[in-house]
Amino acid sequence: MLKITLKKNEDKRIKFGHPWVFSNEIATLDGPREAGAAAELFDAGGGLIGSGYYNPRSLIAFRLLSRQREDIDTAGFYRQRIAAALEHRRGVYPGLATFRAVYGESDFLPGLVVDKYGDYLSLQILSAGMERRRDLLLEALAEVFAPKGIIARNDVSVRSLEGLPETIEVLAGEIPELVEMEENGLRFLVDLRHGQKTGGFLDQKENHLLLRGLCKGKQVLDCFCYAGSWATHAGAFGAASVLGIDISARAVAQAERNAELNGLSGSVSFEECDAFERLRSLHQQGRRFGVVVMDPPAFVKSRKNIAEATKGYLTVNRRALELLEPGGYLITCSCSHHMGREAFRDVLTQAARQARREVRLVEARSQAADHPVLLSFPESEYLKCLVLQAV
Known part of the structure; x- marks a missing residue:
């Protein structure tokens, strides 16, 4: 050794x-x-x-x-770690069928992410060490979860840093075209083969509930809506109307299916467009919203592009604040680890100044409990979700 x-x-x-x-x-x-x-x-x-x-x-x-001398080349080692991770999820989400089952270093399995979508597992192997032990991982996952299918969504650029190729591969069983999941009593279709990340985003499930008390009877705008999770929640929580915008035709089509699946097609609509341009045109049209949700993809991919990404966050949040009616709320997020919590608040303070809006912070949140933060590993905390009110 x-x-x-x-x-x-x-x-x-x-x-x-x-x-x-x-x-x-x-x-x-x-x-x-x-x-x-x-x-x-x-x-x-x-x-x-x-x-x-x-x-x-x-x-x-x-x-x-x-942190001891241990044989890491047995299926039993990984079975024990995965079972311990599952026990945590069962504690915080009793009865839930869809959740992040393994979150890398936070579950003491560095380089491995596993999301459970009902009877199916979608995983990402992000390190050469885990890639080398793929068969052991599959054996352990089969024993712990007995899934109907396992897909590897290894089409992520971080694998290149480990000398690994980007691939999408069904590793066990069968993967249907779409998988249905439930979140907060709502139904969503997930594309495990073509969707972003492992097929969907599971880290905002608690944050979606923020809309419950904010959007009833309001006009709501959901920017970078992807598959429409925020928009669908807003419609279900009584928004008068919801507009979701995303540049991806595939995402918009999926968002429309999700709204229809929940009987919300009458109040929730979507547009395929560039969010930066649409925010500008909505402002020019004099549109105002009671709630704006800003949940973009990670602008900061590495420390090298922090300056450029900061400009992006500043622009979209300034335009979002300009669209808020008096007393309206902005729910704004950053999923970039390299954009720290204080740096993100500084960007929002600058955005408020440029928008000439008086803004107060109502609530600050992080990622869901199935994405636990290891305190000795700050890289495990990445999501910032802030609720701002333009008074």
Whole structure:
């Protein structure tokens, strides 16, 4: 087995709970060094830190799976971890059939994401170590969940950082064209093969309930609506009318199906358009809304484009605030880890100033409980969801 020894004074972060070691923190490597190789990590004094796997192609050279000497190449190891993750979800969501079943480092399975959509699993393998143990993972998942089908949505660019190809592959059973899920008593169709991420977004389920007390009898605008989750909730919670906008024709078609599935086609409509341009035209037309939802895709893909992405967040939120009627609410989100909570609030403060609106923060939220945040791993907290009122 590969033995990794850290440089002097490079062990503090990982001993405090962070699960990553970067390539420039390693002093010596003794043993097989292929991508995904099982490894034991030691401090400069020879003390064992834990077990994990190594990748020479990645800046994140080592990912920790256990803080003791442990065999990470058995299905039983992963079965135990996955079962523990499931126990947490059953505790916070008793009876729920759709949820994030495994959330990477927060469930002590770095590089693995598993979403459960009823009888089907959609997973993402984001590291060479997990890719190498794919068969063990499939065996463990089959034992814990007994799913009808498992699909790998590995069409994500982060895999290239690990030297892995981007692929979509059915790994077990069959995957239907559309899978139906329930959220907050509403029904939604999910496209596991072509939808974004693993097919859908499961991290806003609690935040969608914010609309319950805000939108009754109001005109609601849902920007970057994707499959219409926010819009459908707004319609179900009594909005007078809801307009959802998205640049993707596939997303708009799916959103329309979801509204129809819940009997809301009369009050909820969608447009295929560029959100930036549509926000401008709505302002020029003098339109006003009681509630605007701003839940865009991640503008900040890496630290390199923070400045450019900040301009995007500033523009859409300024235009959203300009569209609010007096006393109206903006529910605005950022799913970019690199856009921190304070930085996001600074952007919103600047947007309010440019829109010449007096704005107060009503509530600040994060991701759903099936996306738990590991306090020693700040990268696990990414979602910011703020409710603002333009008074």
